[in-house]
Amino acid sequence: MAARASLASVSHVQDALQSAGYLADEGLATAVFLALSLKRPLLLEGEAGVGKTELAKVLATVRGSELIRLQCYEGIDASQAVYDWDYSRQLLHLRAAEASGEAAGKATEKLESELYDERFLIRRALLRAIEPRNGAAPVLLIDEIDRADDEFEAYLLEVLSDFQVTVPEVGTYRATEIPVVVLTSNRTRDVHDALKRRCLYHWVEHPGFEREVEIVRLRVPQVHERLARQVAGAVERLRSLHLYKPPGVAETIDWATALGTLGVTQLDEAVVRSTLGTVLKYREDHERVSEHGFADLIKHAFERGALHG
Amino acid sequence: MTAERMAVAFGRVLRGAGLRVPIDSVVTFVQCLDAVGITDRNRVYWAGRTTLVRRPEDREAFNVAFAVFWDRLTAGEDPDDIAEQSLSLAVDDADSSADDGSAPSENSISLRFSAVETLRSKDFSRCSDEELAEAQRLMQRLRFVGSPRRSLRLRAHRSQRAQVDVRRTVRSSFAHLGEPVRREWRAPSERLRRLVVLLDVSGSMEPYARAFLRFMHAAMVGRQRVEAFTLGTRLTRVTRELSHRDPDKALARASRQVADWSGGTRIGECLRMFNDRWGVRGLARGAIVVVLSDGWDRGNPEELGEQMQRLGRVAHRVVWVNPLKVTPGYAPLARGMAAALPHVDAFVEGHSLEALERLAAVIHDDHNGTSGRPTATALVGSRA
Numbered sequence: 001m002a003a004r005a006s007l008a009s010v011s012h013v014q015d016a017l018q019s020a021g022y023l024a025d026e027g028l029a030t031a032v033f034l035a036l037s038l039k040r041p042l043l044l045e046g047e048a049g050v051g052k053t054e055l056a057k058v059l060a061t062v063r064g065s066e067l068i069r070l071q072c073y074e075g076i077d078a079s080q081a082v083y084d085w086d087y088s089r090q091l092l093h094l095r096a097a098e099a100s101g102e103a104a105g106k107a108t109e110k111l112e113s114e115l116y117d118e119r120f121l122i123r124r125a126l127l128r129a130i131e132p133r134n135g136a137a138p139v140l141l142i143d144e145i146d147r148a149d150d151e152f153e154a155y156l157l158e159v160l161s162d163f164q165v166t167v168p169e170v171g172t173y174r175a176t177e178i179p180v181v182v183l184t185s186n187r188t189r190d191v192h193d194a195l196k197r198r199c200l201y202h203w204v205e206h207p208g209f210e211r212e213v214e215i216v217r218l219r220v221p222q223v224h225e226r227l228a229r230q231v232a233g234a235v236e237r238l239r240s241l242h243l244y245k246p247p248g249v250a251e252t253i254d255w256a257t258a259l260g261t262l263g264v265t266q267l268d269e270a271v272v273r274s275t276l277g278t279v280l281k282y283r284e285d286h287e288r289v290s291e292h293g294f295a296d297l298i299k300h301a302f303e304r305g306a307l308h309g
Numbered sequence: 310m311t312a313e314r315m316a317v318a319f320g321r322v323l324r325g326a327g328l329r330v331p332i333d334s335v336v337t338f339v340q341c342l343d344a345v346g347i348t349d350r351n352r353v354y355w356a357g358r359t360t361l362v363r364r365p366e367d368r369e370a371f372n373v374a375f376a377v378f379w380d381r382l383t384a385g386e387d388p389d390d391i392a393e394q395s396l397s398l399a400v401d402d403a404d405s406s407a408d409d410g411s412a413p414s415e416n417s418i419s420l421r422f423s424a425v426e427t428l429r430s431k432d433f434s435r436c437s438d439e440e441l442a443e444a445q446r447l448m449q450r451l452r453f454v455g456s457p458r459r460s461l462r463l464r465a466h467r468s469q470r471a472q473v474d475v476r477r478t479v480r481s482s483f484a485h486l487g488e489p490v491r492r493e494w495r496a497p498s499e500r501l502r503r504l505v506v507l508l509d510v511s512g513s514m515e516p517y518a519r520a521f522l523r524f525m526h527a528a529m530v531g532r533q534r535v536e537a538f539t540l541g542t543r544l545t546r547v548t549r550e551l552s553h554r555d556p557d558k559a560l561a562r563a564s565r566q567v568a569d570w571s572g573g574t575r576i577g578e579c580l581r582m583f584n585d586r587w588g589v590r591g592l593a594r595g596a597i598v599v600v601l602s603d604g605w606d607r608g609n610p611e612e613l614g615e616q617m618q619r620l621g622r623v624a625h626r627v628v629w630v631n632p633l634k635v636t637p638g639y640a641p642l643a644r645g646m647a648a649a650l651p652h653v654d655a656f657v658e659g660h661s662l663e664a665l666e667r668l669a670a671v672i673h674d675d676h677n678g679t680s681g682r683p684t685a686t687a688l689v690g691s692r693a
């Protein structure tokens with residue numbers, strides 16, 4: 001693992017993220033820097049595929065710390081997010097005690113306290129994130145918080161305020177060092193205001209043309225710069241076509257990777273037709289692009305793709 | 310100048326611009342300014358953006374407010390003075406004058422008496438102000454239950470058709486030396502489907518729009534998980550404004566929020582915006598969607614049809630409420646209405662309190678589990 005990068009200023013953050021393969025604009029770098037220095041959770045919202053989840057992963061890399069990911073879904077509750085007991089092992093323990101004749105000599109309470117020993121505790125993401133540990137505090141990624149329901153959000157608010165979790169049978173766990181928390185939301189519903197107030201907020205935008213070219217160059221180095229510019233140009237045009245699902249950065253990278261694998265050096269209609277599936281995932285979107293005309297798409301890509309000087 | 314003075318003054322400017330800026334956000338803003346300094350414009354801007362803005366809709370207002378604030382601040386003005394002068398920020402209003410709805414002018418015949426019975430069946434467009442107020446008061450009694458759907462969250466359950474709740478079974482077995490004397494069960498709980506109400510506020514809907522807004526409010530306070538939007542020349546989300554319990558305050562707030570009252574109609578475009586930004590992403594998934602509109606659309610009817618189809622694909626049920634439907638000999642001739650109908654599950658009238666009660670019943674009676682729409686065309690065919 002590379003030496004831990006300095007994150008002592010906005011530009012340091014930006015450099016560190018870039019060295020790990022993530023190009024953050026000034027706004028996002030500032031938000032990350034502030035979240036780190038204020039020790040506040042960072043809530044990232046934005047279109048799907050703009051790199052919200054990726055940021056948390058990269059942040060863990062540059063800090064040289066563990067990434068703990070909690071994927072939210074409807075119905076998620078404490079036993080899946082915080083802790084659970086390992087029932088089968090508890091039962092085994094009980095049977096073993098019974099078989100060895102130990103159980104007969106012991107008071108039930110004694111036996112029960114053995115059953116609720118820490119070794120039977122299954123630590124889920126939230127508990128692991130606040131557990132005392134050696135080394136840097138982990139990065140806790142709470143992904144797609146908008147999918148969880150209100151009850152869970154309320155619980156999360158409590159954990160993110162105190163950074164402590166109480167397991168009734170064992171005791172209270174408290175974070176010795178507050179973890180770096182990144183929450184993401186696709187905005188399928190509004191996250192509750194109280195939770196938002198706990199967090200710093202950043203809306204992640206689609207990158208501009210030049211930044212997208214840089215991202216492709218950084219992430220898909222095998223692709224020639226001219227092709228990278230053409231791909232970014234084509235994606236820029238696609239985003240202006242009012243598609244159901246405008247392509248995100250993730251799709252741009254996928255597309256460039258696909259083209260690189262095929263050994264393509266520049267876009268043409270046949271190539272675009274055969275690889276468009278990596279960028280657009282709706283039949284209607286494909287139709288719309290066909291209607292719009294591939295010629296225009298490629299023309300725009302070439303204009304944008306022309307290297308200066 | 311200190312960070313505190315700057316932050317407090319800017320917070321006031323933002324509140325003047327209509328943003329909700331709670332005091333703890335301002336405190337966080339101060340802490341952020343301590344971390345990035347107050348001299349670099351971009352640093353201050355982003356410190357403000359991350360702490361004071363919590364919805365993408367507010368970005369534009371924030372940008373304008375910040376630009377004005379910063380320029381005047383760097384010109385040497387006192388921050389408190391800037392905050393003192395209420396900044397009136399121009400909202401983009403360019404498209405509201407583009408076209409205006411064709412409102413069928415109705416002469417309001419005012420009746421001196423208004424027994425509840427006549428009021429109930431009276432067309433909103435013919436109600437006097439007092440009658441409308443009375444109707445709105447009655448609307449408060451409407452209750453929306455709507456159909457539940459299976460939730461993925463499991464709850465303790467007594468029935469044995471459920472699945473074994475291992476956690477609780479094992480736990481209770483410890484009292485019997487690990488013998489599961491009693492088995493515990495759990496089953497998926499039910500939760501209400503989200504109700505999404507889309508209200509057309511164009512000119513032609515004017516006689517009904519305010520009554521409907523009241524109806525939306527009744528729906529919101531009656532149950533949880535309701536989302537409200539208005540359609541006109543633009544799409545406006547009024548969920549937050551309408552969620553105030555006090556009906557007068559809620560209506561006043563929502564009305565302020567809607568910039569295109571009685572303007573033109575581009576239902577198709579608004580629906581596309583709704584689908585793109587909210588609906589298809591998840592807000593309308595499995596939801597009951599109620600569209601309150603007369604179907605007069607200045608936009609492209611094909612677009613409306615396409616967007617209704619898209620909405621129909623993700624929604625559990627789409628109900629279209631048209632106040633003109635009650636007119637004798639009504640046929641959905643409005644091009645928009647005709648384009649939308651094939652994708653609607655239920656087409657009902659909504660001109661009077663009685664009709665709205667029936668609508669509440671339609672929402673209520675919707676049976677759980679029938680996710681398809683087998684009766685859609687039959688229903689629409691027979692009614693239209």
